Amino acid sequence: MMDKICYKLETFEGPLDLLLALIAKNKLDIFNIQITELVDQYLEQLAAMRERRMDVTSEFLEMAARLIYLKTVSLLPKHEETERLKCELTGQLIEYQSCKRAAAQLGERFSFDSYTRGPEKMLPDRRYHGHFTLKELYAAYLSAAGRGKRFLPPPQEAFSAIVSHRIVSVSSRIIYVLRRLRLRTEQRYEALFDGIHNHSERVATFLAVLELIKGGRIALNGDQNPKVKLLNGGGKHGD
């Protein structure tokens, strides 16, 4: 476990993730944080960690890079870029902060104290008298069904691919490979895959070959066009 890098700033003391969490939770305003101070301390910590040969996680490095860049830019006379970078760093968080601020403002004004009434009962006819076209209706159906499809239970066919999918066992392919080699003790490796189009079957056959090589029951020779040879009559090693 790596020690958390702690910062001591005028308004804050603690590790960076806590700092970010506090900003996110609106407990601390990013504008009150001195980025330069933060960078200095960050680099100091980073140097200390290097001396102690501690692992520096990519997350920290990324953060450091951003902060250093921020600092270098802030040393240049172009202040716009500093501001832009500051925004980039805080963008999402500030957005949420202003959302909370707006929510508070709305909350102060919101009132359910004014009441409305329904339409007058003397006019019960609310029947629709307009028109719409079949095309509009059809388009609306496609629109609705296009979205909701994922909310509907998947149709039977959706499962068939999974259920009917043949999972080929490696052991069945071991038997297949041994049978072939017993007919002809040496043959082209690729020939073992002839006529196999099913993905699962190919994978299982490959794994079967590995398994048999590991068990010393077959051998694979040759760089190009390798050949498989049955060893020991295909019996288990040591039999």
Next chain:
Amino acid sequence: MEIKKLQGAIEAILFASGDAVSVERIAEALAIDRATAGKMLGNLADRYCTEHGGIRIVRLEDGYQMCTNPEHAAAVRAALEIRRRMPLTQASLEVLAVVAYNQPVSKAFVEQVRGVDCSAVISGLVAKELLEERGRLELPGRPLLYGTTANFLRCLGISSLSELPQLRKEQETEEEEAG
């Protein structure tokens, strides 16, 4: 002044109610006696009885009620007729379409297809006489079923549901490809 405030409160109550409100109820709500409430209601009704005024307060058997001045019935009808001819919202069209192609269906079905609550839209469409209830589904909770109305066919300019455009296979293929 206090009387003005009470008058305003009575006005607000009559307006928000829609129905007739009894003198007792108003007296109770405002913590005044019946006689005072009655007198104030009478005064308020008089105040509304102006020439060409849009609203009237009428005395009914069970209390007082606010309603439109019948003199303006034609104007009111004209304005509300226009509303009934306004284009349907996208949400309404989608709900109509889902019901039209799958009827009779429950609210839950429509909501599952659209992915959002559709209660308000459905009751709006029932009020507009574009959808109607079609009994209940024999399932726990016995949910109501909805179907389209004759008015729906009329608004579409067709005489039967068989004239609805066929949902093409193409769409299914597209969906499979997308999915």
Next chain:
Amino acid sequence: MEIKKLQGAIEAILFASGDAVSVERIAEALAIDRATAGKMLGNLADRYCTEHGGIRIVRLEDGYQMCTNPEHAAAVRAALEIRRRMPLTQASLEVLAVVAYNQPVSKAFVEQVRGVDCSAVISGLVAKELLEERGRLELPGRPLLYGTTANFLRCLGISSLSELPQLRKEQETEEEEAG
């Protein structure tokens, strides 16, 4: 008098509708031009704006609606046995704020800003008629878009979205005050 009659008709239409009625619809129903209708609606609204008056006419975007004067809320609730509506939760206010300032927006957008699932809050706000569907986004999955309603404006006591509190300004002021 002709003007008095038109005023009465407008009053009747607003009363009978219950909902907000657009200036355009009133102009069309009464066969007068939009400008005149707008002016008359404005005058009518002013006439209703008396001290302690029971009814108010509020402008909401391009329409007008009759509603009760909030001053009499307690009396209305007592007489009509309406339960007091709970104030909106912090979550609801935040969702409203995100939608109000960025509308129309998808649920995903709101969730990105807030960092949490907002399905339940959004459907609650739709049920309260503070948010409404606004078509769909042309993106895979065709997500629904949401916007605020006329009712939202009414509850806020404003006539148009342009009257929403300015975000930047307030923030700066706060900072100035703080600094």
